[in-house]
Amino acid sequence: MEKTNETQYIQPKRPHNYVAFFLTLACNLQCPYCINLHGAGSRYQRAKRANLTAEEWIKSANRLVLRDDLPLTFQGGEPTLHNGFYKIVNEVKKEIKMDLLTNMVFDVEEFIKNVPIWRFLREAPYAAIRVSYHPGQNDINDLIKKTLKMQEAGFRVGLYGVLIPDEEVKKHILEVQETCIKMGIDFRTKEFLGEYNGKLYGTFKYEGSVCGKQIQSCKCKPSELIVDPGGYVYKCHADLYNGRSPIAHILDGNFTEEEIDKFRDCSFYGDCNPCDVKVKTNRFQIFGHTSVEIRNVHEAAVKLKT
Ligand code: SF4
Ligand code: SF4
Known part of the structure; x- marks a missing residue:
């Protein structure tokens, strides 16, 4: 699908089921298991690479032609830390629906005031705004309060906790889940993946x-289109977090879904x-x-x- 002679649209095909912009790898939490914190791909090292500006992200998002069941997901790091976050969610073309993966350590009043609800509303079996609860890092009572406020404002928010293979943590997550469900909050658990002890x-x-x-x-x-804070497109998450072998740049006018x-x-x-x-x-x-x-x-x- 051609847009102009210089820049082509990117229209993910049926097998492509995830489109994500990693707006920043910076985060306001310090989870010890965070993939961004450690190793050669640490966010501190990657911070040397210039992040895209809000205008550049908007230009990138406006190249996308997405299906109804395929939102543009913002993740990171903590994506709301991008200084142009509110500009991006407001100024990207209206056809793009968005999902947000966040730790919700943001000012909810400010979020509610600046984010159009329709942008994060669509038919899906899960919430468009998905909040990770990290015991010892973000406070569950604060998350519950914020979630209720967001729900009251009309947003659909889901909380998620990882079932780390530690009996204490597991027990805590399951207790929190029970409490949240009783309060009308969607709290789901995720299986732990990777090496533990x-x-x-x-x-x-x-x-x-x-x-x-x-x-x-x-x-x-x-089968996914994932873009790092600098706008580079990768084959997989491991490559993205390590900044190795990008396959394209999202602002390269010749890059299309055919390359995925x-x-x-x-x-x-x-x-x-x-x-x-x-x-x-x-x-x-x-x-x-x-x-x-x-x-x-x-x-x-x-x-x-x-
Ligand atoms: S909230 Fe997420 S990105 Fe931030 S430190 Fe924890 S795991 Fe890493
Ligand atoms: S590290 Fe290599 S083999 Fe593994 S998912 Fe990434 S591209 Fe594929």
């Missing part, structure tokens, strides 16, 4: 892809992010779907762990 949790389609003992080479094809689902070489099989290779149910309720498709895995010389 030396044990790997989660069901992954490709053996050895997460916390693998070896880095291997393969061909990998994404191509098998490309990857030399980091074994260091995949759990959310890319986790076996899940797709929107047709068919189990066995993964965000990326991997083939031709073969051993490379480098060992990750012994």
Whole structure:
């Protein structure tokens, strides 16, 4: 679908089921398990790369032609920390519906005053504004108060807690869930994915892809459009968080949906992010779907762990 001679629209196809702009990797919390905090891809190191301005994000979002069941999701870091957040949610073209993944450490009065409700309202089996509860980081009583205020204003908000494999934390999350449900708040739990105390949790389609003992080479094809704070587009979350091998830039006028689902070489099989290779149910309720498709895995010389 052509827009002008210079810039083309990006119209995700049916198999493309997630479009996300990571507005910033900065965050006002310090969760010890945060993927942005540690390693070579730490947000502190990445902060050296210039983030897109509000105008540039608006221009990028306006290139998108999205289906009714496919919103533009803002995530991070904490996406509301982008200094142009309110400008972006107001000025992107009206056809784009948005989802927000947040820790809700923002001023709800200000949010309610500045965000048009319709932008975050659509038919879906889950809330468009999804708030992560991180025990010890954001306060659950504060989250409950804010959620009730947002609901009163007309927003649909859902709280989420990860069932970390620690009995105390699990018990706490389940108790909080019970309290929230009684108060009319949608609180859902998420399974823990990844390594905890030396044990790997989660069901992954490709053996050895997460916390693998070896880095291997393969061909990998994404089904999502994910864009980092600098506007670079990646095959997967692991590449994005590590800032490695972008496949395009969102403001590159020639970049279209045709570039998304191509098998490309990857030399980091074994260091995949759990959310890319986790076996899940797709929107047709068919189990066995993964965000990326991997083939031709073969051993490379480098060992990750012994
Ligand atoms: S709220 Fe999310 S992005 Fe922020 S530190 Fe915690 S896990 Fe990381
Ligand atoms: S094989 Fe893993 S690390 Fe490589 S592109 Fe695919 S999901 Fe990312």
